[in-house]
Every structure is written in C-alpha cells, then in structure tokens.
Amino acid sequence: MPVRNRAFAVAALLIAAAAAQPTLAAESGGAKVADYKLDNGLELVVIPDHRTPVVTHMIWYKVGSADETPGKSGLAHFLEHLMFKGTAKNPAGLFSQVVARIGGHENAFTSTDYTAYFQRVPRDDLKQVMGFEADRMTGLQLTDAVVLPEREVILEEQNQRVGNNPRARLGEQIDAALFLNHPYGRPVIGWRHEMEGLTRDDAIGFYRRFYGPNNAVVVIAGDVEPAAALKLAEETYGKVARRNGIPPRARPQEPPPVAVRSLTLADPRVEMPMMQRAYLVPSFRTAKPGQSEALEVLAHILGSGSNSRLYRTLVVDKNVAVSAGAWYDSTAFDMSKFGVYGVPGPNTTLPEFEAATDAVIADLVAKGVTPEELERAKTKLIADAVYAHDNQATMARWYGSALTTGWTVEDVQRWPDRIRKVTAAEVQDAARHWLDKRRSVTGFLIKDKRPQAEKRS
Amino acid sequence: MSRLVAPIALIALVFFAVAPAASAMQIEKIVSPSGIHAWLVREHATPLVALNYAFHGGSSQDAPDKSGTANLVADTLDEGAGDLDSKAYHERLENHAIELGFNVGRDYFRGTLRTLNEHREEAFDLLRLALTKPRFDAEAIERVRGQELASLRRETTNPNDLAYRSWWATAFPNHPYGRETKGTLETVPNITVADMRDYVRRVFARNELTISIVGDIDAKAAGELIDRAFGSLPAKNDLKPVPQVSARGIGRRIVINVDVPQAVVTFGGNGIERNDPDFMAAYIVNHILGGGSFSSRLYREVREKRGLAYGVSDSLVWFRRAAVVLGGTATRADRTADALAIIESETKRMAEEGPTADELAAAKSYLKGSYALSLDSSAKIAGQLTQIQLDKLGIDYIQRRGAMIDAVTVADAKRVAKRLYGGGMLVTVAGRPKGLASSDKAD
Numbered sequence: 079m080p081v082r083n084r085a086f087a088v089a090a091l092l093i094a095a096a097a098a099q100p101t102l103a104a105e106s107g108g109a110k111v112a113d114y115k116l117d118n119g120l121e122l123v124v125i126p127d128h129r130t131p132v133v134t135h136m137i138w139y140k141v142g143s144a145d146e147t148p149g150k151s152g153l154a155h156f157l158e159h160l161m162f163k164g165t166a167k168n169p170a171g172l173f174s175q176v177v178a179r180i181g182g183h184e185n186a187f188t189s190t191d192y193t194a195y196f197q198r199v200p201r202d203d204l205k206q207v208m209g210f211e212a213d214r215m216t217g218l219q220l221t222d223a224v225v226l227p228e229r230e231v232i233l234e235e236q237n238q239r240v241g242n243n244p245r246a247r248l249g250e251q252i253d254a255a256l257f258l259n260h261p262y263g264r265p266v267i268g269w270r271h272e273m274e275g276l277t278r279d280d281a282i283g284f285y286r287r288f289y290g291p292n293n294a295v296v297v298i299a300g301d302v303e304p305a306a307a308l309k310l311a312e313e314t315y316g317k318v319a320r321r322n323g324i325p326p327r328a329r330p331q332e333p334p335p336v337a338v339r340s341l342t343l344a345d346p347r348v349e350m351p352m353m354q355r356a357y358l359v360p361s362f363r364t365a366k367p368g369q370s371e372a373l374e375v376l377a378h379i380l381g382s383g384s385n386s387r388l389y390r391t392l393v394v395d396k397n398v399a400v401s402a403g404a405w406y407d408s409t410a411f412d413m414s415k416f417g418v419y420g421v422p423g424p425n426t427t428l429p430e431f432e433a434a435t436d437a438v439i440a441d442l443v444a445k446g447v448t449p450e451e452l453e454r455a456k457t458k459l460i461a462d463a464v465y466a467h468d469n470q471a472t473m474a475r476w477y478g479s480a481l482t483t484g485w486t487v488e489d490v491q492r493w494p495d496r497i498r499k500v501t502a503a504e505v506q507d508a509a510r511h512w513l514d515k516r517r518s519v520t521g522f523l524i525k526d527k528r529p530q531a532e533k534r535s
Numbered sequence: 536m537s538r539l540v541a542p543i544a545l546i547a548l549v550f551f552a553v554a555p556a557a558s559a560m561q562i563e564k565i566v567s568p569s570g571i572h573a574w575l576v577r578e579h580a581t582p583l584v585a586l587n588y589a590f591h592g593g594s595s596q597d598a599p600d601k602s603g604t605a606n607l608v609a610d611t612l613d614e615g616a617g618d619l620d621s622k623a624y625h626e627r628l629e630n631h632a633i634e635l636g637f638n639v640g641r642d643y644f645r646g647t648l649r650t651l652n653e654h655r656e657e658a659f660d661l662l663r664l665a666l667t668k669p670r671f672d673a674e675a676i677e678r679v680r681g682q683e684l685a686s687l688r689r690e691t692t693n694p695n696d697l698a699y700r701s702w703w704a705t706a707f708p709n710h711p712y713g714r715e716t717k718g719t720l721e722t723v724p725n726i727t728v729a730d731m732r733d734y735v736r737r738v739f740a741r742n743e744l745t746i747s748i749v750g751d752i753d754a755k756a757a758g759e760l761i762d763r764a765f766g767s768l769p770a771k772n773d774l775k776p777v778p779q780v781s782a783r784g785i786g787r788r789i790v791i792n793v794d795v796p797q798a799v800v801t802f803g804g805n806g807i808e809r810n811d812p813d814f815m816a817a818y819i820v821n822h823i824l825g826g827g828s829f830s831s832r833l834y835r836e837v838r839e840k841r842g843l844a845y846g847v848s849d850s851l852v853w854f855r856r857a858a859v860v861l862g863g864t865a866t867r868a869d870r871t872a873d874a875l876a877i878i879e880s881e882t883k884r885m886a887e888e889g890p891t892a893d894e895l896a897a898a899k900s901y902l903k904g905s906y907a908l909s910l911d912s913s914a915k916i917a918g919q920l921t922q923i924q925l926d927k928l929g930i931d932y933i934q935r936r937g938a939m940i941d942a943v944t945v946a947d948a949k950r951v952a953k954r955l956y957g958g959g960m961l962v963t964v965a966g967r968p969k970g971l972a973s974s975d976k977a978d
Contacts (some may be wrong), residue, residue: 178828181901
C-alpha cells in the first residue's frame with residue numbers, strides 16, 4: 079500500500095549546496111545529513127544518529143505500481159516478494175537467514191511510485207547487508223518452483239488487505255474513479271484477475287527494466303559516519319553496472335477534472351456506513367512553490383485531531399458524526415490526493431453527513447482560518463518533525479519516500495521553514511481552489527441487505 | 536506493502552527484545568521529593584521528554600456487566616479536566632505539541648506522554664489535571680461512548696475480531712481475562728459516570744505506580760516533574776483481586792460463520808508465566824516455531840512452501856494471573872483445513888522433537904542481536920523500561936539477558952517445547968472454511 083507520511087519528518091537544517099562534494103547540513107547540536115552520488119548513478123543519503131549502535135539501511139527503487147504495463151497490475155509488488163527468492167551468488171533464503179542470525183529486522187514495501195527494501199542491523203553488519211542488497215540489484219534468479227507459491231501468497235495478501243476489508247474495497251473504487259487516465263487508479267496490490275496471471279517472465283522482465291543503481295536511492299540512518307558509509311557503498315553498490323534503457327517516468331497524465339463524481343459500494347459486512355472523498359490535488363513535485371505546504375496546513379486545520387474543524391463541528395458541536403477528518407499526501411511523483419472522511423452518527427444519513435461536511439468546507443473557503451488555528455497547526459507540524467528525529471527508521475523512511483517522488487535532500491530539510499511561511503490567505507486560497515467538488519470523487523460505503531449467495535470467491 | 540504482517544494485532548503483551556546498546560544506556564533509579572520511584576535514562580540528542588507509566592488494575596477491574604469501564608475512562612480522560620473543558624484542554628495540548636495517550640490492558644492502565652523540553656512543565660500539569668480532576672462531562676462521555684459503540688458494531692462482522700474474541704471468551708469463561716478490554720455492545724451502554732469515577736478512585740494511586748522517563752532531563756528535574764503529575768494522587772489503590780486461571784477449551788475447534796473470502800484463524804493454548812525459570816527457553820522455542828522473523832517453521836511451511844497465507848505467527852502472552860501461547864493466520868476458504876493441519880502437525884512435531892541444535896543457535900543469535908533494535912527511540916525505551924519493571928526483571932536485566940539466552944540448552948528447549956506445545960490447542964476460525972466444522976473434544 080502507499081506509505082502515507084502524515085508527519086513530515088524532518089527538522090530545519092541549513093544546507094551548503096555543493097556539486098561533487100557531499101551535501102552536508104548542520105543541525106543545531108545534532109546530526110548532519112550527507113548526500114552523495116556514485117559514478118554508476120546511485121544516490122546515497124546518510125543520516126547519522128549515534129545513540130544506539132544500530133543502523134537502518136534502506137534501498138528505494140524509483141519504480142512502483144504506476145510504472146506497470148497495463149494488464150499487469152500488481153507486478154511491482156509481486157516482484158518485491160520475489161526479490162527474497164535468491165540470486166546466482168546467494169541461494170534463496172540465505173540473505174534472510176543472515177539477517178535473522180545477526181538479530182536484524184528486514185522487510186519491504188511497495189507504493190505507486192517506489193519499491194523499498196530495508197534491514198535494521200547492528201552497526202558492524204552494515205557492509206554485509208549492503209553486499210547482499212547490491213547482489214540482488216541485478217542477480218535475481220527465479221524459477222516457477224518459487225514464483226507460483228508466492229503468487230498464492232500475494233493473492234492471500236489481497237484477500238487480507240482488501241477482500242476481507244470493506245473500507246479498503248471502497249478506497250480502491252474511489253482511486254479508480256478519481257484517476258481517469260493516470261495509472262494511480264490501479265491498486266498497488268493489483269486487480270485479482272490480473273494478479274492470477276502474473277508469471278516469472280513478467281517479473282524478470284520488470285526487474286531487468288527498472289532495477290539498477292541509476293534508478294535507486296540508498297538511505298542509511300543510524301550509527302555510521304557519512305564518509306565510512308560512502309566507502310562501504312563504493313565497495314558494494316559501486317561495483318554494480320549502470321542499467322541502460324530505464325524508461326523515463328512519463329505516465330499518462332490526468333485531464334482537468336470537470337465532473338462531480340460519486341459512487342456507492344454495498345457490502346454485507348458493513349455495520350457502520352461511511353463516506354470517503356478524494357480530491358485531485360498537486361503533490362510537492364507538481365505544485366507551484368508554497369502550494370503543497372498550504373495544503374498540508376489546510377489538511378491539519380480541516381481534519382487532523384480533536385481541534386480540527388471537521389471533528390469539532392461534526393462530532394462535537396453538531397453531533398452528527400462518530401468520526402471525521404482529512405489528510406493530504408505530498409509524496410507522489412505525479413498528482414496527489416487530498417482526503418476527507420467520516421462516519422455518520424446513528425441518527426444521521428450519509429447525504430446529511432455529506433451536506434454537513436460540505437458546509438464545513440464552504441465555511442472555511444468563505445471565512446478562512448483564524449490566526450490561532452494557523453499557529454497551532456504550524457506548531458504541531460513542526461514539532462512532528464522534531465519528534466521524527468527521535469527515530470532513525472522514521473527519518474530514513476521520510477527521506478526515501480521524498481527522494482523517490484521528486485524532492486531533493488534540501489527540499490526535505492527546508493520543509494519546516496516552508497511550513498512556517500504559510501499564511502492564512504494561502505490556506506484559504508488552497509481550500510477555495512483545490513477543494514472544488516468537481517475535482518473529487520465521493521464514495522459511500524453502505525450495508526448490502528440483499529440475500530447473499532452461498533459462495534464468494 | 537509489508538511483506539509480513541502480524542496476523543494478531545491485539546496481543547496484550549508480547550515479549551520485547553531489549554537493547555544491549557543498553558550497555559551504553561545508563562538507567563538511573565530515582566526517587567521524587569514526595570517519594571515516588573522511577574527509572575530514568577538521560578538522552579541529550581533530542582530536545583524532548585518521553586514518559587511511560589502504568590497503574591495496576593486494568594480491565595480486570597471491570598464488573599462483568601460493565602466491561603469496558605476502564606477503557607471508557609482511558610478514552611475520556613483527555614476530554615477536559617479541572618477548569619478546562621474538552622475544547623480548552625485539547626487546545627492547550629496541541630498549542631504546545633504535547634502528546635498524551637492512555638490505554639488499557641487486562642492487568643494495567645498505561646499512559647504515555649511526549650513533549651518538547653521547553654513545554655514539559657505544562658505537559659506534566661495537564662497530565663496531573665487529567666489523572667486527578669477529570670471532568671467526565673456528560674457530553675464528552677456520550678460522544679466517546681458513541682465512538683466506542685460504532686467501533687464495536689463494526690467488529691461484529693470483522694473476522695479478525697470474531698476469531699480473536701471467541702478464543703479469549705472460550706479460554707477464560709467467567710474470568711476477567713475472557714472479556715475484551717473494550718467491552719461489548721451490551722455492556723458499554725451500562726457504564727455510568729459513577730462507575731468511571733469509582734475506577735479512577737480505586738486505580739490511580741501512588742503505590743504500585745510504575746514510571747519510566749527518557750529524555751534530555753536530569754534526575755532532580757525528573758523527580759520534580761513526577762511529583763507535579765503524580766504527587767497529589769492517593770497513597771494507596773483499592774483493587775479487586777483477580778484469581779489465577781488457566782486456559783480452557785483445549786482441543787476444541789470453533790467455527791464462526793461470516794461471509795468473507797478469507798478465513799481468519801486464532802490458535803493457542805496455555806503458555807509459561809513470565810517469572811517461570813523456563814520462560815527464556817519457551818521464548819526461544821516459540822521463536823523457532825512461529826516467531827516474527829522470516830525463518831520460523833510455520834512461516835516456511837505455511838507461506839514459503841505452500842503459499843497458503845500472507846502471514847502466520849505465534850507469540851507468548853503473559854498476564855499477572857495467566858499465560859498463553861497464541862497465534863494466528865488468514866487463509867483462503869478452500870485451503871483453511873490444510874493450513875490448520877500443517878500448523879497442528881508442526882506444533883505437535885515441536886512438542887515431540889523440540890528444535891535442533893542449529894535452530895537453537897540461530898534463534899539465540901537473533902534474539903540477542905535484535906535486542907538493540909527495539910530501543911531506537913525515546914518512547915520505545917521508556918515503554919520497555921516500564922515493562923521490565925512490571926515484570927520485576929531487575930534494573931540489570933538488560934545486561935543479564937544475553938547470558939540468560941545463552942544458558943538455554945538443547946535439552947532445556949526440548950523439555951520446554953513439550954511443556955509448551957504438548958497440551959494441544961484451542962482453535963477459533965471466522966469465515967467459511969471449506970470442510971471445517973466446530974468440534975468439541977474439550978478438556
């Protein structure tokens with residue numbers, strides 16, 4: 079599933095831009111973040127944190143489900159699973175056994191725009207996991223004996239995440255309706271009928287097309303010095319040849335949205351009806367300067383926590399909802415989403431809930447936000463960045479998701495400064511411009527009361 | 536998306552590995568001016584303070600017809616206190632980016648607080664207000680109760696909740712451990728403000744209060760903060776005793792019919808108490824059978840070889856008056872019986888043969904090494920210190936843990952494997968598993 083970075087996870091750092099030299103940024107009393115580029119095109123970001131003798135090592139490939147060929151939905155994620163099946167040099171399971179033996183943790187995840195693998199290991203084992211990861215960057219070997227059972231695993235994963243979960247099913251339908259032309263409309267996990275047909279050759283073909291040092295960012299956070307990490311990277315990843323012919327990320331783009339869309343999903347398991355809405359809005363990469371930050375502050379004021387407009391109006395004051403909120407995701411390579419959601423109270427219908435939600439948004443558009451709301455939102459968002467510094471894995475994840483969706487290290491580091499500069503007028507403008515229902519799809523989840531057939535697939 | 540998910544997200548207490556990084560980490564025992572004890576780790580790298588604390592007496596203090604009382608208290612405690620109504624209280628928190636959390640398990644009421652150093656006095660003042668002068672305004676209680684009931688209503692068709700609740704209810708009938716901390720659709724409406732105030736009066740006290748603080752703060756300042764938040768609580772709690780109990784229904788299989796494409800399975804039996812001399816051996820053996828890494832026997836047999844599930848695992852879970860070993864998986868309806876047969880045969884094989892020497896060595900190596908990883912943030916360290924205190928493992932546990940793991944022999948592991956897995960399992964399944972029906976050869 080797409081990883082949503084709700085808390086933008088970096089504190090303000092000053093940056094000394096330099097070309098061939100690593101970019102080093104000194105933070106008040108804290109870590110320096112270094113950014114290197116190897117000769118083969120691999121980007122390396124190092125975030126030192128010396129509090130415990132462990133490191134989080136992540137490799138982020140700039141490829142996700144939006145890069146799949148139509149008809150092969152789920153392939154990016156399927157390949158993520160298959161990356162654990164061994165290489166010419168290291169047989170299946172060896173990498174995981176080594177990680178387990180040193181007490182490390184490992185996992186991987188796939189989004190629309192990136193596929194990432196990570197290990198969290200004791201400091202002294204960093205080089206070893208970098209070696210394994212560099213090896214499987216180009217050395218993957220697959221046979222049907224391992225591919226076919228794993229295809230069953232991803233089908234079970236689809237059941238677990240989506241089939242068994244009505245809210246997730248609604249989310250899939252909204253995305254499919256929101257993106258008229260862009261592959262973001264396809265689920266990351268895939269459509270079942272296409273997942274069932276994915277083959278070994280599909281996976282290897284996708285791998286050879288997209289996996290290589292020049293399409294990857296390595297992020298290392300933890301107890302390591304940048305210079306030492308660079309040396310290790312040169313000794314491992316540095317030996318991997320550049321991959322030629324990686325296609326540019328030119329996905330079909332969205333036409334201007336013109337129609338108010340709504341859909342209803344009926345599922346027999348629904349006990350609490352709900353509404354989810356997504357608006358098509360810019361990501362950080364596709365926004366004009368300041369727009370993305372204004373959307374971030376808007377999402378906070380409108381729908382994050384007990385002080386937000388939606389919660390306070392709909393849940394507390396009017397008592398028409400059990401929950402209500404909003405969110406915004408700035409880390410998408412192409413256009414992104416701004417979400418609004420809620421569960422109506424027992425005496426409120428979904429249309430009544432929607433009307434009440436629209437009234438809250440209309441009020442914000444008409445009257446703007448108060449200075450207190452603006453200040454509170456900025457304080458919280460910037461404090462979240464400070465709190466993020468307390469966890470090396472959070473930091474690594476934030477840099478990785480940003481750098482694979484069009485940010486630079488400097489963009490990440492200056493995020494709190496940009497949030498600080500957002501004005502009340504910009505927030506109001508963002509609401510007026512982007513929270514236009516013609517840009518949105520509203521999904522309603524209701525109980526299916528028809529008699530059910532005995533069998534479901 | 537993650538390659539592995541824990542199929543059971545609701546386990547009350549799993550064993551956390553604690554860091555040996557810890558050798559670098561100094562834990563100080565401190566005593567506040569008013570005499571409250573706490574553990575402190577000074578951490579200068581980030582300008583924040585993380586607090587973690589626990590009172591004895593969680594949902595096991597709830598009356599059976601009012602189960603969910605402690606949970607309703609936890610959910611309502613930040614809805615206004617003293618002169619501050621809900622709105623004013625939430626604004627004060629967010630204006631200073633102070634994070635307060637309350638949650639309830641069967642044995643403990645736990646709390647967390649995270650604040651920037653510059654706002655720490657304000658943070659601990661707000662905590663004191665919540666603990667000593669909660670308003671419990673009718674509007675707030677009804678709003679929160681409505682949210683809880685909505686969530687409970689959703690759970691009535693969620694296979695994970697159905698399988699899980701059924702397991703606990705069957706294993707611990709007529710005992711507080713058999714009741715979910717959240718209560719039920721029947722009991723939550725019964726809870727009155729008097730019940731909530733009674734819970735607060737009986738549970739929030741200075742004796743049996745466990746506190747851990749991690750942050751950029753010295754012992755003197757930490758002691759003053761502790762008194763600021765907890766100093767005015769009553770000296771002594773007033774808890775109802777909870778009887779010792781063991782899991783029932785071993786050997787039974789319960790199938791709950793719900794129309795979902797994938798059946799959800801909860802399985803388990805009696806475990807081993809935290810203070811049992813065999814605990815560490817049991818912990819290692821469980822890791823080998825179904826622990827959280829990609830190398831467990833269950834993971835290999837159910838997922839890797841056969842593709843029957845996305846996740847499968849089991850864990851040791853312990854309470855003050857019971858201990859269980861509990862696992863779960865989710866599989867397609869037409870292969871649920873196969874998956875369950877494999878889980879049962881692997882469990883039986885572990886009971887009869889125990890682990891191999893190689894498996895034992897690999898597991899020890901993992902469990903020692905992974906220790907550091909779970910202590911990588913102030914909040915996690917504070918939580919772990921509280922757990923070590925509650926489990927009475929001693930302030931030097933972090934140093935001793937490696938040697939305790941190393942001391943487990945193959946013979947120990949085999950003996951404990953039989954003890955842990957030789958007794959059979961209670962299995963609950965929610966879904967439409969093909970060819971699998973309830974069966975009743977209970978103990």
